[in-house]
Amino acid sequence: MKRSLLSLAALAAGIALAPHAAQATTPNQKETSVTTPAPAAPPVAEKREHSYSHHGITISDPYNWLHDKSYPKVDDKDVLAYVEAENAWFEARMAPHKAMVDTLFEEMKGRIKEDDSTVPQKDGDYLYWSKFDEGQEYRKWYRKPVAGGADQLILDENALAEGHDYFRLGAASISQNGRFLAYSTDTNGSERYTARIKDLETGELLPDELTNLRGGLTWVANDTALVYGPSTEEWRTLEAKLHVIGTPVESDVTLYREEDQSFGVGVGLTAQEDWLVIATGDNETSEVRLVRADNPTGEQILVKPRQKGVEYDVDVRDGTLYVHTNDEHVNFRLATASLENPGEWTTLIGGADEFYLTGFDLFKDFYVIEGRENGLDQIEIRSYTDPERSTYIPFPEASYDAGLSNNPEYDVAKLRLTYESMVTPDSVYDYDVKTGKLALLKQQEIPSGYDASLYTTERLTITARDGTQVPVSVLSRKDRPAGGPLHLYAYGAYGYAVPPGFSTTRLSLVDRGMAYAIAHIRGGDDLGRRWYLQGKLNERTNTFNDFVDVAKGLIDMGYTEKGKVSASGGSAGGELMGVVVNTDPDLWGAVVAHVPFVDVLNTMLDASLPLTPGEWPEWGNPIESKQAFAYILSYSPYDQVTAQDYPPLLVTAGLNDPRVTYWEPAKWVAKLRATKTDSNELLLKTNMGAGHGGKSGRFASLYETAEEFAFILWQLGVVK
Numbered sequence: 081m082k083r084s085l086l087s088l089a090a091l092a093a094g095i096a097l098a099p100h101a102a103q104a105t106t107p108n109q110k111e112t113s114v115t116t117p118a119p120a121a122p123p124v125a126e127k128r129e130h131s132y133s134h135h136g137i138t139i140s141d142p143y144n145w146l147h148d149k150s151y152p153k154v155d156d157k158d159v160l161a162y163v164e165a166e167n168a169w170f171e172a173r174m175a176p177h178k179a180m181v182d183t184l185f186e187e188m189k190g191r192i193k194e195d196d197s198t199v200p201q202k203d204g205d206y207l208y209w210s211k212f213d214e215g216q217e218y219r220k221w222y223r224k225p226v227a228g229g230a231d232q233l234i235l236d237e238n239a240l241a242e243g244h245d246y247f248r249l250g251a252a253s254i255s256q257n258g259r260f261l262a263y264s265t266d267t268n269g270s271e272r273y274t275a276r277i278k279d280l281e282t283g284e285l286l287p288d289e290l291t292n293l294r295g296g297l298t299w300v301a302n303d304t305a306l307v308y309g310p311s312t313e314e315w316r317t318l319e320a321k322l323h324v325i326g327t328p329v330e331s332d333v334t335l336y337r338e339e340d341q342s343f344g345v346g347v348g349l350t351a352q353e354d355w356l357v358i359a360t361g362d363n364e365t366s367e368v369r370l371v372r373a374d375n376p377t378g379e380q381i382l383v384k385p386r387q388k389g390v391e392y393d394v395d396v397r398d399g400t401l402y403v404h405t406n407d408e409h410v411n412f413r414l415a416t417a418s419l420e421n422p423g424e425w426t427t428l429i430g431g432a433d434e435f436y437l438t439g440f441d442l443f444k445d446f447y448v449i450e451g452r453e454n455g456l457d458q459i460e461i462r463s464y465t466d467p468e469r470s471t472y473i474p475f476p477e478a479s480y481d482a483g484l485s486n487n488p489e490y491d492v493a494k495l496r497l498t499y500e501s502m503v504t505p506d507s508v509y510d511y512d513v514k515t516g517k518l519a520l521l522k523q524q525e526i527p528s529g530y531d532a533s534l535y536t537t538e539r540l541t542i543t544a545r546d547g548t549q550v551p552v553s554v555l556s557r558k559d560r561p562a563g564g565p566l567h568l569y570a571y572g573a574y575g576y577a578v579p580p581g582f583s584t585t586r587l588s589l590v591d592r593g594m595a596y597a598i599a600h601i602r603g604g605d606d607l608g609r610r611w612y613l614q615g616k617l618n619e620r621t622n623t624f625n626d627f628v629d630v631a632k633g634l635i636d637m638g639y640t641e642k643g644k645v646s647a648s649g650g651s652a653g654g655e656l657m658g659v660v661v662n663t664d665p666d667l668w669g670a671v672v673a674h675v676p677f678v679d680v681l682n683t684m685l686d687a688s689l690p691l692t693p694g695e696w697p698e699w700g701n702p703i704e705s706k707q708a709f710a711y712i713l714s715y716s717p718y719d720q721v722t723a724q725d726y727p728p729l730l731v732t733a734g735l736n737d738p739r740v741t742y743w744e745p746a747k748w749v750a751k752l753r754a755t756k757t758d759s760n761e762l763l764l765k766t767n768m769g770a771g772h773g774g775k776s777g778r779f780a781s782l783y784e785t786a787e788e789f790a791f792i793l794w795q796l797g798v799v800k
Contacts, residue, residue, distance in 0.1 A: 118172035118175065119165070122762065123169060124753060125146065127142035128142055128145045134702065134706075139681070139713070143747040143750045143751055147741070151741065159746075162746065162750070163742070166764040169763065170763045170765045174790070174791070177790050180793065184790055187528075188786060191585075195211065195212060195213060197210065199496075199521045199522045201488065202226060204254075205225060205227070206223040206224065206225055206226060209221075209223075213238075217241065217779055218237030218247065220236050221235040221236075221252070222234060234261055240265055245769040247265065247266070247267055248266040248269070249264075250265060251273070251293075253299055253306075254299075255303040256299055260325075261277070261278045262277045262299070262306055263297070268769060269734055269769065271739075273293040274290065275293055275308065287326075288325055288329075290306075295345075298349060300322070300356055300374070301324075304325055307376060309345055314689070314690050315691070317345050318339075318341070318344070320334070320336045335376060336360070340362075341693045342693035342694045346360075349373060350370075350397075356372070357370060357395075362694045363694065364388070364697040365391065365697070366390070368384075369381060370394070381422055384422065390405065392404060392407070395441075397464075401416060401418065401419055401422050402414065402442060405425070408431055409431020410431070410613070411433065411610075412438075413437065414427075414437060414440055428467070429449065433608075434454075435451050436609060437449060437451045441487065446463060447462050447464065448484060448495065449462060450484065452605075452606070457475075457481060459483065459497070461495075477501045479502065480500065481499070482500075484496070497509045497510075497518075501537060501581070502596075503532050503555065503582070505530070507522070508520075524582070526584060534557055534559075535590070537553065537554065537555050539551060540554060544625060544629040546625070551606060551607070552630055553597065553600070554596070554598075556596070557593070560594075560595060564644070565796045566595040566639055566640035567589055567645075568646070569649065570627050570630075571603075571649060572604055573616070573653070573655075574603075574652065577600065578604060585785050594646075595639055597634060599627055599630040599631075601627050602614045602619075602622045602623055603620070603652075617697075617698070618707075623656060627647075627656055631664075643666070643668075643669050646792045646795070647671050648673070648792075649673065650674030651676070651739065652677050654678065657671050657676060658718070658748065659717055662720045667727075670730075671729050671730075672731075672791065674732045675734060675739070676717070676748065677744060678745065679717075679743070679748065681702060681718075684712060718744070721755050723756070729760070730763045730791045731748070732745070732765050733764065761791075
């Protein structure tokens with residue numbers, strides 16, 4: 081499904097975090113006050129008696145008070161005092177290692193082209209691209225007429241970010257006539273966006289302002305209206321609303337409202353931009369409606385009523401409905417239907433155990449399917465008229481990350497692709513569909529120099545405890561001594577496959593003799609949909625076991641040694657970190673848990689939290705199910721903290737994070753401090769003006785990565 085918008089995220093693909101200007105100071109660092117001595121000991125959070133009972137089981141939770149009950153506003157003085165004390169302890173413990181942090185930061189910025197830009201892409205009458213200017217935190221967005229003419233600056237994120245500690249551009253949608261740009265911004269990390277409309281002919285902002293949004297902005301009704309998704313107080317998107325430009329927001333029409341609090345609503349346009357798609361669903365069930373884009377308040381077509389466990393998404397070409405669904409095979413099939421009988425699906429490409437069909441795109445003269453075979457990305461071009469004719473786009477390496485990039489137009493002869501591997505920098509290609517030729521348009525530049533011949537990448541399989549073969553991607557220098565330190569990363573949830581892609585920051589570990597490994601564990605969909613299903617709900621512990629077994633397997637194979645393994649993960653991957661330090665604490669030399677989802681049981685018991693109802697299909701509903709309650713309790717990192725030695729830990733959080741609320745890592749760290757029996761480092765850094773993704777500026781974000789790597793190198797004793 082396409083959208084009638086300039087896909088800013090897609091255009092930005094391939095540009096790594098750019099470096100800070102050489103003459104500038106290190107970003108967002110606090111100067112140590114001469115009147116405020118560094119703390120001599122870590123803060124100790126007060127225990128306050130609190131317990132709750134479900135299914136006859138009573139749980140003590142003495143750090144429940146760290147959950148500010150006025151959230152999303154956080155103004156409890158005791159809570160803020162504790163979080164700020166932890167930040168002060170982080171600063172004090174990291175201060176002696178500032179030289180290492182600065183060295184890493186300078187290395188990382190030296191590998192990134194500071195004034196980089198994306199490859200222009202045609203969309204209608206214009207070419208669109210974005211660029212960074214030297215020394216600036218954020219992008220500028222440009223276009224110029226295809227017929228010739230001057231470059232036009234259409235959006236300057238730096239100007240929009242001025243005066244804000246945090247800034248994130250959300251949706252950005254160009255009207256079909258090319259005159260208007262609708263865009264949304266977040267200035268505190270809460271992911272509650274405000275949308276404005278810019279007249280690109282005059283440069284003026286229209287008076288229209290849409291607040292408290294989530295999701296995209298879709299132009300309809302011949303560019304006279306926008307469809308958007310407002311956020312509820314609980315940070316849920318339950319409506320698709322229509323705003324007619326120039327009218328009061330109060331008069332906006334609700335096109336669809338979802339009654340199930342566990343579902344979320346999203347909208348988009350079909351390939352030919354003639355149908356508005358209104359989709360609703362949770363993590364395992366979906367339902368789609370269609371309405372004419374030129375008459376968005378008209379009669380809607382329900383494609384097929386929701387059926388628990390059945391997912392589908394759709395597109396339309398010349399009146400034929402195309403449906404991507406898992407109704408008959410776990411790895412999905414592609415089917416067609418008529419708009420008169422949209423629920424009667426005829427198989428076009430059947431589901432297969434060997435090929436995982438992840439998505440499709442319709443174009444005028446051909447369509448494209450994407451998927452994975454043996455865990456490797458595949459792009460296949462198919463003919464509408466000859467079902468037997470198909471063309472795979474070949475890729476040269478044994479392990480890589482490849483896919484369609486930004487292809488906004490329906491009638492094209494060339495496809496924009498991206499390709500990279502753990503040793504090959506991000507590359508942008510055009511693929512000529514008729515000739516089969518790939519043309520390299522741009523490869524990520526590394527100003528300080530990069531010699532791919534110095535590095536090697538491998539794809540291994542390691543046997544987990546239940547006999548499952550788990551893939552692992554490994555990057556190292558060819559001259560690395562065997563048995564040296566190794567960093568292991570994974571995510572393992574929601575069917576997200578961690579791609580074996582390129583990273584300039586990662587080289588700062590690898591060039592110091594570390595190997596870098598990605599464990600493609602169950603919970604992701606790296607080896608197909610079953611791989612995902614085997615790591616969710618009642619099989620969730622497979623994810624944790626896989627990660628531990630990969631680490632042990634790498635040790636047994638001589639890649640590293642026990643105690644020389646560092647590990648990291650974020651969000652649900654942070655939950656993974658929390659589990660494995662409980663179950664196998666002596667395996668790790670250092671662990672970094674970013675915005676970790678560690679208070680799993682409490683969160684899944686609180687239906688008022690933003691994401692909880694929609695998360696029950698992923699984790700289970702402990703409110704209704706005693707079995708789910710007991711199973712989540714058995715691994716929930718916060719609940720399973722015990723009196724034992726733990727490895728060195730660096731934990732991060734965002735005070736405005738709506739996805740993993742700040743109190744989860746805060747409670748976890750507080751309990752660890754009071755319970756663990758070792759004297760290893762335990763640091764918590766909370767971004768007071770940011771959310772789930774940490775600091776927003778490219779330089780500030782890069783510096784946080786340098787802090788993380790400095791912590792790892794410090795704890796592993798790698799001092800170069």
